[in-house]
Amino acid sequence: MDHAAGKPVDPRVLEVTKPYYTEIFGNPSSLHSWGSEPRKAIDEARTNIVDLIGAEKKEEIIFTSGGTESNNLGIKGITYRNRKKGNHIIISAIEHISILNIGKFLTKNGFRVSIIPVDDYGFVDVEALKEEITKETILISVQYANGEVGTIQPINEIGEIAHDHDIYLHADGVAAVGQVPINVEEENIDLLSISSNDLYGPKGTGALYIKHRTRLETIMHGGGQEHGWRSGTENTPNIVGMGKAAELAKLEMPKESKRLTKLRDKLINGLLSSIDESFLNGHPTKRLPNNANVRFSWIEGESMILSLNMVGIATASSSACTSKTLEPSHVLIAMGIPHEKVHGALLMTLGKSNSEEDIDYVITNLQDIVARLRAISPLTPKK
């Protein structure tokens, strides 16, 4: 139930990567024939990603070390390259922590960063976004969907606004790619960040879609791999694995996303209908098929996580990468949920391995856990 934090690699993915560790280990940049097979395999992986996101050609795909690097490259790459054109960028308040921190870094380095609020469901306030646009604006970065509350943004509309003003649109697609159909061409996306592990591919690998003719400044200086935009010897096995994962995601998404949506709704409805003072975070339908985020009044998310852990269920209180800090989720705060209620939020992300029985098991256990924790919570109103 914590698939957003880390996924197992699909066995079919693992299988295709194997020869690239021990047999086809040449350097794709080498002149001899040992380099040509990895080179070809990497190009095939690019094509699989092109097919998954509706891009035009393989040259638009750059491999990175993961979603965080893709976000860094996409945003810093565009801003530094277009510094002479303008120094203003726009992001939303519920972006991934990497993008919020890139924003802070840019603010310290001569850029102006506007942070757009979201409504109760987590939708970006499009009117507020429009009002922030100036002649200095060079980039808008809005996530395709939020990994924590599952809300899917009106990216197409935001992209149209961006392009009407000759502004680039970067979308963080880490939580969305492979979960919902995406078409970068139709949805006006210039740059899209993708994570391999979120597609059940190997960790430590990601990709950045860079629309044809878009130019970036590199952030990783070196041997000039990936058209000079991302130096470092190519991680051939992981890239091949990510390509396979993208192929499988494209193939299986129609069926799997229906199955997950059904499980998700069973989970959400089961909890909301059987536990008093439980509320859905995010939108009921415009949300990722794998995402259920429910808050329970008067108790702490951390206590729920640990109790669920004891009965073999993994969950999260907020995005995995920051959950160790125990700070309240910046996403829920931005959605206007009061501090004391944010702490009662429980994030459950479903995946391939989850079944109907899992859902029943979680609901039953959560009913007990919530009742028990409320009984000992000083916050619970006395009856």
Place this chain on the structure above:
Amino acid sequence: MDHAAGKPVDPRVLEVTKPYYTEIFGNPSSLHSWGSEPRKAIDEARTNIVDLIGAEKKEEIIFTSGGTESNNLGIKGITYRNRKKGNHIIISAIEHISILNIGKFLTKNGFRVSIIPVDDYGFVDVEALKEEITKETILISVQYANGEVGTIQPINEIGEIAHDHDIYLHADGVAAVGQVPINVEEENIDLLSISSNDLYGPKGTGALYIKHRTRLETIMHGGGQEHGWRSGTENTPNIVGMGKAAELAKLEMPKESKRLTKLRDKLINGLLSSIDESFLNGHPTKRLPNNANVRFSWIEGESMILSLNMVGIATASSSACTSKTLEPSHVLIAMGIPHEKVHGALLMTLGKSNSEEDIDYVITNLQDIVARLRAISPLTPKK
């Protein structure tokens, strides 16, 4: 014979990484128990690297996506963090292309970069280095050993000079770590870049040793993993694999480096003694055990590579990451070898799989190939 470009992953390394793809796939930053096993495994990997390079404690090791990122983080991290102290850094003329390109980037961004020449063997001119030091100097970056000509630098001496002037020393250890014993404490190294694949670990992973109390600016903004210095979800299987590779390197280096040194000298002496007008690039003894770089007058390295390829031998003309460009090696040029002779250089890097018979096979074939290419080369002097 092209182990510098890409190495197979050691089967023992591959074995230990397996469970981390499909079973122990939790996020090391997660609160629940699925996160604690990966967290522990990553810490063990740190300890293995500490042991290999003579560091003090595991907190000094940061995992990255490879040698290129380690170089970027080490150099940009120190320079941006110490900008107020000074804006001058010193590198050598034969650094890896990533470091030369970082130098160009820094030059464009308000820093001054001095490039120190090397002698005929590729040794950094220590006197010239001393003369470049000013009160503004904050970092010296010199590679531990050169991957192309194998020359091992007097790092200890350079480190002493750096520390006498309160300057940080970064050493690019990509070509050296695992080949020769390194002790960062004794050798005055503050930052050391390491690549996993060069230790027969998985590609796409590396590490940066950062001496206790040294502070960096991050270059990858995000969730604050790796003490905030390198954000991005940890690539657990690769990190575990790199740890195992480091453990094996430490264990097997004494024997393997002796074996490789013997093979290397057999190869070099076999070629120099049987082929007229053939010369060793780099120093005969102060060189990496796995490195043989020989130049042959009047012929092109590329023709040799392709001819050797046809008899099943992989080699390189210069560093793999730039060999596609066919530009003459900046290392050999810096060593004062004339342009027309640089093109006749052949880089052979030995590894675990190479045997005495391989060496004999290469020598015999190269004798034929050199003779044939010289017979048709317009550069060969008429007798």
